[in-house]
Amino acid sequence: MEHQQRSQGRLSPSSDTEDIVALLAPRLVHFAGVARTEHVTRAAQELQVPQSTLSRSVVRLEQDLGVDLFARHGRTLSLTPAGRAFLVSVERALAEIGRAAEEVRADADPATGKVAFGFLHTMGAETVPGLLHAFRADHPRIRFSLVQNHGDAMLEGLRAGELDLCLTSPVPDAPDLVARRLDEQKLRLVVPADHRLAGRRRIRLAEAADETFVTLEPGYGLRRITDALCAEAGFRPRVAFEGEEAETLRGLVAAGLGVALLPPPAVPRPEVVELTVTSPRAAREIGVAWLAERPDTPPVTAFKKFLLSRRGRLLPD
Incomplete structure (x- = not known):
């Protein structure tokens, strides 16, 4: 008879993990409390829930799992081997949930988040x-x-x-x-210090149509802006090198490997000259x-x- 009662509430092997967790999670705290005290009355007092609610919760948990977690001895309980094994994982899971809850509360704190x-x-x-x-x-x-x-x-x-x-x-x-x-942010045409245009202060971008460019890789916003400005100036840039950082590009320009449209550097480099682009309007x-x-x-x-x-x-x- 008892086995039949257990089977009625048992989850089928085909149940999704999400369904199992949603069903079991509210009962895990109750199980852990009873397991620690091995006494429903004391656990109910500690958890501040009605004793009847706690008893039903534990019974339903056993029915859901299809496993006896406790051996009953009058008003006291003792964990079965399955119950002891289950308790280890439950306490670990509850501790992890507690840490996660504390972390999200801390991250949302107005002063220290x-x-x-x-x-x-x-x-x-x-x-x-x-x-x-x-x-x-x-x-x-x-x-x-x-x-x-x-x-x-x-x-x-x-x-x-x-x-x-x-x-x-x-x-x-x-x-x-x-x-x-x-x-x-204004963009400048960066050229090597010994470049033919290095003596200039201003330049129309069309004057660089025959130059080799170094640019950021496709997918970078500055690359899209560079391509659009060159198209507006009437040419498609001939790209020799593609990188991931503006300062790397500036280093490639310093090495004489091309020119680049870049925002101002944090620290000026004497190996390059940065020219103001007068046409088209070069900014991002x-x-x-x-x-x-x-x-x-x-x-x-x-x-x-x-x-x-x-x-x-x-x-x-």
């Missing part, structure tokens, strides 16, 4: 450190997880929940994102983006408000 912030490689040397220094003047204990990447990868990070905010260029236009323009917009309709924690709200307050003065002078 965490912001996952992405930004372009070209903003890592000077812009972002300056922003964080200014922000932490009023929020000294907020923590940051910093990710440097190209624009497309950061937008995927937003969608995957890996980032809260990102600074990127071009400013994205997608229905699942919110983006705000913050500033504009810098913006902040986040996922639409995702609730913000207080630290993210504070940092987002700070970034929006820096419109027009995001970049170093």
Whole structure:
């Protein structure tokens, strides 16, 4: 008879793991409490739940599993071998859930929480450190997880929940994102110091149509901007080298391997000359983006408000 009762509530082998977890999870705390005390009354007092509720929960758990977890001895209980084995995993799982809950609460704390912030490689040397220094003047204990990447990868990070905010260029236009323009950064044509154009201060981009270019790889925002500006100037750039960081490109230019359209460097390099492009207008917009309709924690709200307050003065002078 007892075996028949157990079988009625037993999960079938074909049940999905998600279904099993959803069914068992509410009863695991009750099981662990009874297992620790081996007494339903004492466990009910410790857990502050009615004794009848606790008894039913444990019985249903055994029915769901199709296994006797306890041997009954009047009002006391003792774990069966299956119950002891199950308790080890349950306590480990509950401890992990507790750690996870504490972590997410800590990350959302208004004073000490965490912001996952992405930004372009070209903003890592000077812009972002300056922003964080200014922000932490009023929020000294907020923590940051910093990710440097190209624009497309950061937008995927937003969608995957890996980032809260990102600074990127071009400013994205997608229905699942919110983006705000913050500033504009001029781009310069960088040439080797011994280049035929190195004596110039200004140049029309069309004058570089016959030059070999070094650029960022496809998928990078600056690469798309470079291709678009060259097309506007009437030519398609002849690309010899593709890289992942602007300073690497600047090094390739210094080595005489080509020219490049780049934002200003954090530290000037004497081996290259940076020319102002007069036509077409060579600049890139810098913006902040986040996922639409995702609730913000207080630290993210504070940092987002700070970034929006820096419109027009995001970049170093």
